[in-house]
Amino acid sequence: MNMVPNKKYRRSVFQVVLFFNLLIFACVSFADEEQIQEIKYPIEKLHETLINMMVLSDSTKFDKRYNFLKPTIVENFNIPLISKVILGRHWKTISKEEKDKFINLFNQLTITTYVSRFDSYKNQNFKNISLQKLKKNRYLIKTEFVRPKEKSVSFDYIVQKDKNGEKWRIISVIAEGVNDLSLKRAEYASIIKKYGFDGLIAKLEQKIHDSREN
């Protein structure tokens, strides 16, 4: 006789527990999904802007495309951190003014490189592949640049939150397994060794100038 209400009672407790579990699970999933979207945002914004810029490329001059892309690069790349990693041990040996000059120049170089490389639209698109957590709250996002009739190019990105915790930003780009950061780190170290920091600045200015002319 007692078994029936007890059974009912157990069932309702089970249903309540299940409901709360599902609610918590849904909230956690929602929070996770929201965080994933925040982490992926800089890459998705960059890709979207690049495609739009490529569509414009036939009818728009270099300077206009440069200004079109500039806000996306400034907002979504952590150029000061990238500059510091690229200059490695030389970073500590240069003045505040020289650091600012390098950061500004490197920002121009990054925009210029994108504008001159992504210069025609032939139905290419970007495809997200995966997102993986690295050390120290950094994330690796793997993507692919799909080109009809040509081999796809893999573009991997590392993103990290700013120190003030406001926004996720791109801190490294790896194209077909080649990390742009370590490539430039090696190159710039060799130039500084040969021609000094001013020599490097002169070479970067020349590169930016040449890309604009071509």
Next chain:
Amino acid sequence: MNSFSYQKIFKHIVLLIMLSIITGCATTQNTENYVKDDTLEPANRVFFDVNETLDKALIKPIAETYVEFTPNYIRSSVTNFFDNLAYLNVILNDLLQGKLEQGFSDIMRFVTNTTIGVGGLFDPATTIGFPEHEEDFGQTLAVWGVDEGSYLYIPFFGPNTVRDSTDFVPSTLLNPFYYISSTMLFPISAINAVNKRANLLEASNIRDEAAVDPYSFTREAYLQQRDYLIHDGNPPISGYDDIFDIDDSQDDDGGMLKID
């Protein structure tokens, strides 16, 4: 002695020279610094300059002319033909690395392209589902745990490492080309070389546009690309962000940037 014998002797001499370079340069490398030590840099830079000069004056212009006057489908068939001839080496290295499934797929690829693909001129295998893989003896040695050794810039062959240069022996001996004994050998080799250079035009133009020190750029890009290939496009994620922890780069992260 006829021309056939001369060619055989020449090929054996080249093989011996390559072997002696490989064994003679078998030094180890200090990888404590992130930027890899380039112990042979002075000599490498000399060879690099020679190659670059020769390339700019002769090989690149020929490759550009070849691209200009040869339709895309012919260049594609030339590439397919030479890639197919070199594919036995890929199969061998699949098997040496224990990639049996990939090895089987690559055998099917070679058979399909050699027969249905008319001696390798066409690539029906990719459409059927036997995709192209990139394997060589340098990658096999890496899978077996052999260190890459010093970076080498070899005249005419370009960037290499002591470990990767060992591929010259199996790739030469397994290429049916090696056994061709007619006066056609050198013209065909020249077509192969020009076609290879033509396929690299886009990459070399990107390098020329981006690099402030083309020598270091080539070395780093080569070494990283090799690592990528050794791991079949999926290098372990553990090393991806090491570069950010080398000189405590996080200390004064600049946050938002004010750009002129």
